[in-house]
Amino acid sequence: MAPLTPAIGVWGLVTGVAMVNAGLTVPIALLVTFTVYAGSAQLATLPLLAAGAPLPVVWVTALLVNLRFVIFAAASRKAFVRLPLRQRLVAGYLNGDLGFALFSRRFGDVGEHGTPEQFGYFYGCAGINWLAWQVASVAGILLGNLAPTDWGLDLGAVLALVAVIIPMAQRFPAVAGVVVTVVCSVLTVGMPMRLGLLVSVLAGVGVAVAAEAWREPRTAAPPAGRGAFAEGQR
Amino acid sequence: MAPLHDWAYLVTAVAGLTVVTVLTRGSFFMLPASVSLPERVERALRYAPACALAAIVTPTVLTRDHHLYLAWDNYQLWAVLAATGVFLLRRNMLVMMVVGMAVFTALRLLG
Numbered sequence: 001m002a003p004l005t006p007a008i009g010v011w012g013l014v015t016g017v018a019m020v021n022a023g024l025t026v027p028i029a030l031l032v033t034f035t036v037y038a039g040s041a042q043l044a045t046l047p048l049l050a051a052g053a054p055l056p057v058v059w060v061t062a063l064l065v066n067l068r069f070v071i072f073a074a075a076s077r078k079a080f081v082r083l084p085l086r087q088r089l090v091a092g093y094l095n096g097d098l099g100f101a102l103f104s105r106r107f108g109d110v111g112e113h114g115t116p117e118q119f120g121y122f123y124g125c126a127g128i129n130w131l132a133w134q135v136a137s138v139a140g141i142l143l144g145n146l147a148p149t150d151w152g153l154d155l156g157a158v159l160a161l162v163a164v165i166i167p168m169a170q171r172f173p174a175v176a177g178v179v180v181t182v183v184c185s186v187l188t189v190g191m192p193m194r195l196g197l198l199v200s201v202l203a204g205v206g207v208a209v210a211a212e213a214w215r216e217p218r219t220a221a222p223p224a225g226r227g228a229f230a231e232g233q234r
Numbered sequence: 235m236a237p238l239h240d241w242a243y244l245v246t247a248v249a250g251l252t253v254v255t256v257l258t259r260g261s262f263f264m265l266p267a268s269v270s271l272p273e274r275v276e277r278a279l280r281y282a283p284a285c286a287l288a289a290i291v292t293p294t295v296l297t298r299d300h301h302l303y304l305a306w307d308n309y310q311l312w313a314v315l316a317a318t319g320v321f322l323l324r325r326n327m328l329v330m331m332v333v334g335m336a337v338f339t340a341l342r343l344l345g
Contacts, residue, residue, distance in 0.1 A: 007327065010327060010328050010331075011327070014331070022238075023238035024238060024244070025238070025239070028238075028241075028244050028245075028248070031245070031248055032248055032251070035248060035249075035251075035252040036248060036251045036252050036255055037252075037255060038251075038254075038255045040283070040287060041251060041254065041255070042251075043290075044286065044287055044290045045247070045251065047290065047293075047294060048290075049238065049244065049247060050238060052240075052243070055243070055246060055247055055250060058247050058250070058251070059247075059250045059251065059254055061286060061290065062250075062251050062254045062255075063254050063258065064282050064283065064285075064286035065282075065283050065286045065287060066254055066255065066258040066259070066283070067258065067279045067282045067283055068279070068280070068282075068283045069255075069258040069259040069261070070258050070261045070262065070271070070279055071271070071276055071279055071280060072259070073258075073259060073260065073261045073262035073263055074261075074262040074270070074271040074276070077262045077263055077267075080263050081263065081267055085264075088260065088263040088264060089256065089260055089263075089264070091260075091263060092256065092259040092260025092261070092263040092264070093255065093256055093259055093260060094259075095259050095260075095263075096259070155310055155313060155314075155334060155335060155338050156331060156335070158291055158294055158295060158310065158314060159313075159314065159317050159330065159331045159334045159335075160327070160331070161287050161290065161291050162291060162314060162317065162318055162321070162330075163321055163327045163330060163331070164287060165284050165287050165288055165291070166318070166321055166322065168283060168284035168287075169284050173281065174280075174281055174284055177281045177284065177285050178284055178285060178288045181285040181288040181289050181292070182288050182289075182292045182296070184289075185288070185289045185292035185293055185296075186292060186293075186296055186297055186302050189292075189293050189297045189300050189301075190300040196289075196293075197286075197289045197290070200285070200288075200289040200292075201282065201285045201286050201289050204281070204285035204288065204289070205278055205281045205282050205285050208281035208285070209277055209278055209281065212277060
């Protein structure tokens with residue numbers, strides 16, 4: 001976990017700077033970082049908030065970006081299902097990309113689930129992740145507030161998202177899906193209420209699923225978190 | 235810039251975004267053990283995040299005023315292409331961001 005802390009720090013810093021540079025005031029940016037706690041969704045919804053997009057579009061976009069967490073939750077639930085409701089909520093809230101990747105790498109194949117060792121490891125990683133993320137985000141928010149906006153720091157948000165997309169799109173179906181999404185996004189950019197975004201995502205996902213069925217008809221899906229997302233951050 | 239000072243809009247948006255985080259991350263921790271994720275659904279879910287992020291980035295980088303914008307003075311585009319190349323080679327987010335920023339700044343100052 002410790003060697004990964006600088007990576008979390010960079011990512012948090014970029015997100016903090018990007019939020020302020022997009023025009024969020026410092027109190028709102030702080031509110032976002034302490035509540036939403038999902039970097040890609042925060043960065044992805046920024047341009048929508050800046051444009052005053054309808055709230056359902058903002059929320060559905062975050063939902064799409066966060067759908068990977070549904071897979072993470074399904075893959076790591078065995079360790080957590082017997083906990084009381086409130087603890088399950090907390091564990092779920094903390095089950096981000098990095099924590100999940102480390103946890104499933106270490107305990108993915110064990111026979112016994114929900115041991116004290118597993119909880120210690122999970123909450124240890126989650127705590128370090130949370131702290132590093134929040135410290136870096138707050139620093140980014142305060143720094144971004146000082147820097148002039150024409151330095152191209154909002155480009156940082158775009159670059160950070162590209163760095164998230166690339167590790168997710170390593171195999172043919174995902175690459176095909178992303179390419180189709182990009183083309184559709186250009187074609188549908190004029191649609192009202194940013195609906196082009198949803199249309200493009202549906203087209204991209206459809207093509208990716210079809211490409212997988214065509215190219216890799218009988219290959220079993222790799223365990224979630226080890227393939228597509230292992231390198232991705234949040 | 236008006237919407238960004240609309241507190242009611244922003245606070246409602248943030249509240250909804252927090253609910254989305256909790257619902258997605260906690261989804262299968264909350265559901266009864268008998269409910270599982272069908273493989274077909276998982277396949278589709280696996281591709282949605284990358285596509286959603288691509289759909290967000292594309293209009294910023296590739297369009298202006300609702301039209302394709304492939305021009306020499308689209309500095310963001312060249313910066314993103316350079317940064318993508320660096321990331322594919324080095325797999326280092328910090329290096330790729332520094333290169334992207336540097337290309338953007340150089341083009342802006344020279345262009």
